[in-house]
Amino acid sequence: MKYTTLPLTDIKVSKICLGTMTFGEQNNEVEGHQQMDYALAQGVNFFDTAELYSVPARPETYGATEKIIGSWFKKTGNRDKVVLASKIAGSGPYTSHIRNTGFSKEAISEAIDRSLQRLQTDYIDLYQLHWPERPVNCFGLRDFPYQLESSWQDNFADVLTTLDDFIKQGKIRHIGLSNESPWGTMRYLQESNVKNLPRMITIQNAYSLLHRTYEAGLSEISMRENIGLLAYSPLAFGVLTDKYLNNNTENSRVNLFPSFCGRYTTAQSKQAIKKYAAIAQKHNLTLAQLSLAFVNQLPFVTSNIIGATKMSQLKENIGSINIELSQEIIDEINAIHTLMPNPAA
Secondary structure, three states: OOEEEOOOOOOEEEOEEEEOOOEOOOEOHHHHHHHHHHHHHOOOOEEEOOOOOOOOOOHHHOOHHHHHHHHHHHHHOOHHHOEEEEEEOOOOOOOOOOOOOOOOHHHHHHHHHHHHHHHOOOOEEEEEEOOOOOOOOOOOOOOOOOOOOOOOOOOHHHHHHHHHHHHHHOOEEEEEEEOOOHHHHHHHHHHHHHHOOOOEEEEEEEOEOOEOHHHHOHHHHHHHHOOEEEEEOOOOOOOOOHHHHOOOOOOOHHHHOHHHOHHHOOHHHHHHHHHHHHHHHHOOOOHHHHHHHHHHOOOOEEEEEEOOOOHHHHHHHHHHHHOOOOHHHHHHHHHHHHHOOOOOO
16 A cells, blocks of 8 residues: 555555445445455555435435444444544535534534544544535536525634634544635635634545546645645546446446436546546556556545445455556546546536
């Protein structure tokens, strides 16, 4: 395994992060425990979850993923071997069954305490805001929604002040963002600098061969302001794998949850996938290996969040850390990106 550090800390994390959102929906507790056992044995010490999970979010499975991680901690005693990241849902899509109070002090307090109970731990290493409270272009929306929401109030300083209190209590150690924009990221940094408040150290956004919009503005912020990208959906909900090329998709996420995957199954995305698959085949790689290895080598990526429903997938995904792409392969990937930029954005 290869390791980096969470920015501005001495916390060493694996370059591959275990994503867990399938635990409690597509994977049961036994399977979740098997995945965590294997990942840890391979040197993966960074696990990511959220109070919202499992996915798709629904009342019956709210918090299910954290409960499975918590039961594994209790069974194995491995809490001190894992850098644990979780998230508050806030006010956004799919959260009506959780709460509607955004990132208020009361909401953050409730979310943290409930997560700690489910996870059976006293602290969370990295606590993230799952998405902004204001409208932004994410989840496949290309453009900013120009009609501003009049009800939203600038509360960046208030959120940081609340999170600071929980850091001082020892319930969380560091903080990060998710599905955030360049403007929102810089506003949080501004408030941290001006008011001496805790600093966001990571941002968890989608990044894959089909969705490289992070490079338009956030990658520069990552490198100049030292905020590491935790790249999620690096396989674009699994479409960047050979199983889709071979039509082996009976229990795939795309078939099970089509409303979540539309941007990855458009005609343009499918055309791009075939072109990337041709590069992989030319260089004796699987499409998944090519896709993950490309993300692994990016200078602004702190960790690449992989997820799997089968152990064979998990092994391939974690094994991608050992693949080094030549400059020739990177040039070929970028040539396709130039012709077909961000088909799933």
